[in-house]
Amino acid sequence: MSVDRPPATMTEIAAALGVSSATVSNALSGKGRVSAELSAKIRQAAEELGYVPSHAARALRTGRTGVIGLVLPDISNPLFPQIAQAIEQAAASAGFGVLIADSRGEIAQQTAAIGRLIERGVDGMIVVPRRGSRIADIGTPVAIIDSPSTPGNTVSSDHWDGGVQMGRHLASLGHRKVLLIAHSRESNVQNDRIGGLRAGLGKEVCCETLWVEDLEASKGAGCALGLSVRVADGFTGFAAVYDLLALRALTELQRDGIDVPLQASVSGFDDLVWSSVVMPPITTLRQDLATIAECAVEALGHAIADSEASAGDLIAARPDCEGVPMTLMVRQSTGPAAISVVSDAGNAREDGR
Amino acid sequence: MSVDRPPATMTEIAAALGVSSATVSNALSGKGRVSAELSAKIRQAAEELGYVPSHAARALRTGRTGVIGLVLPDISNPLFPQIAQAIEQAAASAGFGVLIADSRGEIAQQTAAIGRLIERGVDGMIVVPRRGSRIADIGTPVAIIDSPSTPGNTVSSDHWDGGVQMGRHLASLGHRKVLLIAHSRESNVQNDRIGGLRAGLGKEVCCETLWVEDLEASKGAGCALGLSVRVADGFTGFAAVYDLLALRALTELQRDGIDVPLQASVSGFDDLVWSSVVMPPITTLRQDLATIAECAVEALGHAIADSEASAGDLIAARPDCEGVPMTLMVRQSTGPAAISVVSDAGNAREDGR
DNA sequence: CTGAAAGCGCTTACAG
DNA sequence: CTGAAAGCGCTTACAG
Numbered sequence: 001m002s003v004d005r006p007p008a009t010m011t012e013i014a015a016a017l018g019v020s021s022a023t024v025s026n027a028l029s030g031k032g033r034v035s036a037e038l039s040a041k042i043r044q045a046a047e048e049l050g051y052v053p054s055h056a057a058r059a060l061r062t063g064r065t066g067v068i069g070l071v072l073p074d075i076s077n078p079l080f081p082q083i084a085q086a087i088e089q090a091a092a093s094a095g096f097g098v099l100i101a102d103s104r105g106e107i108a109q110q111t112a113a114i115g116r117l118i119e120r121g122v123d124g125m126i127v128v129p130r131r132g133s134r135i136a137d138i139g140t141p142v143a144i145i146d147s148p149s150t151p152g153n154t155v156s157s158d159h160w161d162g163g164v165q166m167g168r169h170l171a172s173l174g175h176r177k178v179l180l181i182a183h184s185r186e187s188n189v190q191n192d193r194i195g196g197l198r199a200g201l202g203k204e205v206c207c208e209t210l211w212v213e214d215l216e217a218s219k220g221a222g223c224a225l226g227l228s229v230r231v232a233d234g235f236t237g238f239a240a241v242y243d244l245l246a247l248r249a250l251t252e253l254q255r256d257g258i259d260v261p262l263q264a265s266v267s268g269f270d271d272l273v274w275s276s277v278v279m280p281p282i283t284t285l286r287q288d289l290a291t292i293a294e295c296a297v298e299a300l301g302h303a304i305a306d307s308e309a310s311a312g313d314l315i316a317a318r319p320d321c322e323g324v325p326m327t328l329m330v331r332q333s334t335g336p337a338a339i340s341v342v343s344d345a346g347n348a349r350e351d352g353r
Numbered sequence: 354m355s356v357d358r359p360p361a362t363m364t365e366i367a368a369a370l371g372v373s374s375a376t377v378s379n380a381l382s383g384k385g386r387v388s389a390e391l392s393a394k395i396r397q398a399a400e401e402l403g404y405v406p407s408h409a410a411r412a413l414r415t416g417r418t419g420v421i422g423l424v425l426p427d428i429s430n431p432l433f434p435q436i437a438q439a440i441e442q443a444a445a446s447a448g449f450g451v452l453i454a455d456s457r458g459e460i461a462q463q464t465a466a467i468g469r470l471i472e473r474g475v476d477g478m479i480v481v482p483r484r485g486s487r488i489a490d491i492g493t494p495v496a497i498i499d500s501p502s503t504p505g506n507t508v509s510s511d512h513w514d515g516g517v518q519m520g521r522h523l524a525s526l527g528h529r530k531v532l533l534i535a536h537s538r539e540s541n542v543q544n545d546r547i548g549g550l551r552a553g554l555g556k557e558v559c560c561e562t563l564w565v566e567d568l569e570a571s572k573g574a575g576c577a578l579g580l581s582v583r584v585a586d587g588f589t590g591f592a593a594v595y596d597l598l599a600l601r602a603l604t605e606l607q608r609d610g611i612d613v614p615l616q617a618s619v620s621g622f623d624d625l626v627w628s629s630v631v632m633p634p635i636t637t638l639r640q641d642l643a644t645i646a647e648c649a650v651e652a653l654g655h656a657i658a659d660s661e662a663s664a665g666d667l668i669a670a671r672p673d674c675e676g677v678p679m680t681l682m683v684r685q686s687t688g689p690a691a692i693s694v695v696s697d698a699g700n701a702r703e704d705g706r
Numbered sequence: 707c708t709g710a711a712a713g714c715g716c717t718t719a720c721a722g
Numbered sequence: 723c724t725g726a727a728a729g730c731g732c733t734t735a736c737a738g
Binding site for chain 2: 052053054055056057059060065066067070077078080081084085088089092097098099100101102104113116117119120121222224244247248250251252254255257259260273274276277278279280281
């Protein structure tokens with residue numbers, strides 16, 4: 001029905017019914033003020049005539065566009081598809097459109113991208129900050145998705161607790177020497193996960209953190225992690241702070257002829273698509289991105305509604321949004337710790353740490 | 354400068370300069386019609402007063418929003434971040450904003466998502482269609498990124514030629530028995546790649562295609578590909594049709610104790626982030642997404658400009674956009690073919706084909 | 707409960 | 723080359 005006809009306007013509905021456009025507006029926006037009967041009649045006419053609201057006119061009149069910006073400063077982040085999907089979903093239910101802004105990871109581009117969003121009149125924006133970066137106060141409501149330890153954070157997974165879950169899992173499997181693999185010391189998320197892992201592993205377990213950025217600084221990107229030496233040193237658990245690192249660890253171990261999980265367990269974070277596709281599938285933690293997205297959008301919605309005047313503030317989150325739980329996905333890459341035959345000599349050491 | 358002051362409007366500039374807003378509009382839009390001096394003065398005033406154009410007003414007046422939609426029906430597609438980034442970049446340079454629409458891969462949701470975009474008044478949209486799906490004629494210009502063999506396709510990589518490149522690479526390495534690994538027979542992209550691979554490998558090379566969807570139909574998702582049996586059968590090359598499949602192949606081979614590339618070579622398509630991070634890094638083909646995005650945005654831009662009236666058509670592409678070349682990234686996962694010791698008995702066969 | 711009127715900020719014929 | 727005027731479609735006080 002009414003597929004081809006050009007979309008009707010309120011004015012046309014008003015004319016067709018012999019009422020004023022103000023009344024049509026009131027009826028359609030459901031703000032009361034119109035008798036039930038007239039209201040019904042107007043709705044029906046709108047339906048029949050194929051009324052499509054003009055967002056442009058609404059925006060011009062109200063000063064609100066009904067669009068929010070999504071800023072992913074580090075788009076190479078492989079979690080991006082899921083995040084974008086979750087945000088889009090949540091935003092759509094809340095009646096918002098989502099304008100994307102990318103910045104190729106560079107700070108200047110990030111600023112430019114944010115500027116473009118503002119110029120387009122977004123009502124607010126959701127930012128997943130580049131690790132270590134702070135969001136300057138722009139004159140628009142902003143919700144931030146990061147780690148609970150980030151100041152000004154609005155929503156996030158409970159990365160620490162995720163670490164605890166994984167740490168306990170590994171400890172319960174009997175691992176007593178675990179290598180934590182992280183990339184960047186600046187990342188709040190990574191630090192939270194590391195902290196949680198150590199806590200979950202407990203005092204019994206000897207663990208050490210390998211910061212890949214250090215390795216890369218001395219040996220260049222894409223260098224080997226030197227994991228087989230660690231196995232020889234008695235490490236049986238390798239807990240990476242995100243799946244890509246876990247994948248790197250897994251394939252390096254396998255290439256060196258080490259059986260996972262028989263000789264070494266490997267775990268990650270985030271449950272990216274490949275985690276379950278790899279052989280063996282990787283034990284990891286899944287973020288509840290749907291909830292995260294809902295919280296972010298909801299918080300933003302409130303901020304937009306509230307701060308007509310006092311715009312530009314970071315947003316206070318609902319308490320239950322500050323640490324959304326992660327779910328442990330136990331898969332074949334983790335198993336009981338091998339009997340640890342500790343070789344006494346570190347003779348084969350080949351990596352810098 | 355002028356950071357805090359609320360953005361000025363054309364009317365304010367006009368008032369400040371004692372000219373009409375029409376003249377300000379003409380000067381700022383650079384459509385001539387205004388003397389050079391006055392124009393310069395207006396530009397300067399705009400700068401000083403912190404003029405920010407109102408997209409809403411412009412949209413209301415012109416009927417164009419300056420926003421295009423990006424529809425990724427299969428957002429789980431791990432290429433999404435790169436595509437989104439490239440499109441956003443190209444769109445920004447062309448003065449468009451990008452509204453995202455996701456549909457969780459379901460056709461109903463896809464329709465809904467497209468509807469939302471239309472209701473928001475996008476001037477056109479770029480669609481990466483779900484494999485096998487056709488885009489119905491909506492009343493809006495649409496550019497499609499798929500394979501050149503898709504009817505109505507606008508832009509795409511030359512997947513066939515990519516296959517040829519990879520096929521030649523493998524053949525030149527001495528591989529004479531190659532397993533092609535694809536997922537879905539419905540996918541034009543995958544079919545193109547397979548066709549190219551066969552052509553590039555040439556008549557000398559014996560090759561067979563493993564359709565993973567068949568395997569999954571009988572054994573369930575996530576089942577083993579049964580690759581080690583193939584190695585025993587004399588296969589030395591495993592050419593997957595996208596990186597995720599290559600990763601699956603690589604890890605399965607490694608888990609079964611087969612050395613890559615010494616005993617078997619593995620290759621993929623798309624150069625996703627993990628391809629170079631895995632051990633050994635995977636030989637693959639990189640798409641020139643920047644060019645693809647530019648072509649798509651350009652084509653869409655023309656269509657939007659042209660078809661004020663005749664909207665709703667699919668777009669005729671620039672000829673050089675129909676097969677954007679891919680770049681072969683040779684990495685460690687492919688190497689000279691092992692001396693093929695063909696075991697005569699298929700005794701260990703464990704997979705269905 | 708309903709309507710007349712103004713106005714959001716811009717662009718576009720049309721005069722001058 | 724410049725300006726006055728109308729209008730894009732809506733919402734919002736304000737009257738009635």
